[in-house]
Amino acid sequence: MVITRFAPSPTGNLNIGGVRAAIFAYLYARHKKGKFLLRIEDTDKERSKNEYEENIIESLAWLNVSYDSLFHQSEHLERHTSVLKKMIENNTAYVSKEIPTEPGGRTEVIRFKNPNRMVVFNDIVRGDISMDTSDLGDFVIAKSLEEPLFHLAVVVDDWDEGVTHVIRGEDHISNTPRQILLQEAIGAPTPIYAHLPLILGPDRSKLSKRKGAKSITEYRDMGYLPEAIFNYDAFLGWHPGGEEEVFNQTELIERFTLENVQKSGAIFDEVKLAWFNREHIARLSPEAFIEYAKQFLSTETLEALTNANLLEKLVPIMRERIQNFAELRELDTQGEFSYYTTRPSYETERLFWKTDTDPIKTSERLKKTQDILTSIPEDNWCETIVKETLWPYAEEAGRGAVLWPLRYSLSGRDKSPDPFVIASIIGKNETIQRISQAIKQLA
Missing domain, CATH: 1.10.8 (Helicase, Ruva Protein; domain 3)
Known part of the structure; x- marks a missing residue:
């Protein structure tokens, strides 16, 4: 069974770029009828905050990204410590005496005993990737037995949680050889990797909060739809082929494959996101x-x-x-x-069409308009009939000269929907009364 995970650190609100990894991992798991896990990597005690964890969970729920299990890395400390001890016993890790870099600094850390070899792994997105790990040296995997660092904790947790596919940003590629070495050292299976292209700002630099990466909840509060955010984020580095772009979640799950993920950076475009939102509003x-x-x-x-x-x-x-x-x-x-819902008040001069400032002529046209509209039976009153009935007179007397005073009579505004729409909504009786009010204003 395919098992993917999203493993954010609760050190900030979940943003439009960060959630992309969650969406891809979720889509792949659901497409394969597998499981999607959420793991909160909260071992950084100083920077991890409950409010950020709540934001992550709230954002995923709003996007309808449902997970099958929720884990907290901090709850696995005993397991991490146990693995560390075995590594020291097996001589794949050791306690290293350190010269403190600052007063009161650490004098001991735990380092991995690097076999200094070439690591080759196949990435679904990028193909074979190789790296000479001798450049890494004996890298630190824990500050102490009680403080494992990122690489070891991730490897142990992925193993224990049965993660089969690690789907994450390409900025993690350099971490992968370290983690493969650790997997081999502790006897853990190596998952399949898929490193997603970076999300870039309009200037093609990595997207960041400073570069416009708003949080998911900010977009929610701005009136964006979760379906639009989900749809747009799914297209940041992936495309199903064809010209169609607007999909709901079920349709995206059906179409999603990691093989169609692009290698080059994905440009975040606020204008395109707004387009997606408008399309989903239309649905x-x-x-x-x-x-x-x-x-x-x-x-x-x-x-x-x-x-x-x-x-x-x-x-x-x-x-x-x-x-x-x-x-x-x-x-x-x-x-x-x-x-x-409220009859508008008027500025008399606003009832005139452009330079046609004769109140008598304007009043006569409004009266003629009123007579024409009065002839429409109440049961037939709708936008289409109102327009069809009035249009011949508007063509004869001048569209602007007829329709502008009518629009202003009904709305009291320079900008509004066309008068046929307003008339159809407020009804025949109210339309006739508002025209009468405007005629009185011109007297």
Whole structure:
């Protein structure tokens, strides 16, 4: 059975780059009907924080990256110590006397007895990789029996947890020969390795927080969908082939293979991520869209739209105008939804179309518009019928001269959806009354 793992250190929030390894390991395990493990590597007591561990778990849950087992490396100290003791007994490790590099520094560490040989391993992504380990010397594997370091702890934990495939970033390639030597020394099997390409910023340097690597929870709070983040991250260094790019998690699991992972660096593109988010917003059902919208609309707006039974009617308009749900909050703050439930006030001069500032002509066109719209039966009132009925007059008298005063009459705003949309949402009676109000304003 395939068993993969994601092994983050809880020394910071999980970011868009860091979670890529989790997504690839998860996709591969699920594709192979195997298991995916989460191991919190929390042996760095000074830097490891509970809040960061909570952030990692919260972020994975939000992305729907489910793991089969959760381990904490710190809970395996007794096992690590036992392995260390056996290594010393077997003469594959030894206690080394050290000259302290600073006052009060360590005088002893535990070093691995390096056989100084060439290590060759096959990487699924990169093929055969070889490294002369004689350059490494007898590297330190523990500060003491109670303080094993990264390489030994990882090797022991992967062995004990049955990890068959180690999927991680290419910055770990240099660690692999050390870990293979340790595996051989303690009798552990060597897993299959797949080293993923680095994620690069727009300037092609390694992506970092300073270079735009926001945390997963930051993107969540910005109104990004978990499906979009998951989909985009899956494409950072992998592609299923073909032109299609927008997939849900099930579709990605079906298509994912490590053989299609690229070797060259993957460029993180915020614009492309926003595109993925917009595409996934377009796929949301009206009910799902509303559930997300509720998290970003003000209580007042939400209550007003709900009480007027307008929330579902506004979904197409909201969906069309945003790339993320935080933009919905901005539109709300700007009053973009208030005119659907509250009759607007007007600045008379804003009812005029460009240089046509004659209030009598503007009023006459509004009255003609009102008469035409009044002729539409209540049962037939919808965006399509409103447009089809009014359009011949708009073509005859001038689109701007007819439609601009109507738009402003209905919304009280320079920028808004077209008047046919607004009219269809607020209804025939309210549309007629707002036009009457604008005509009075011009008198």
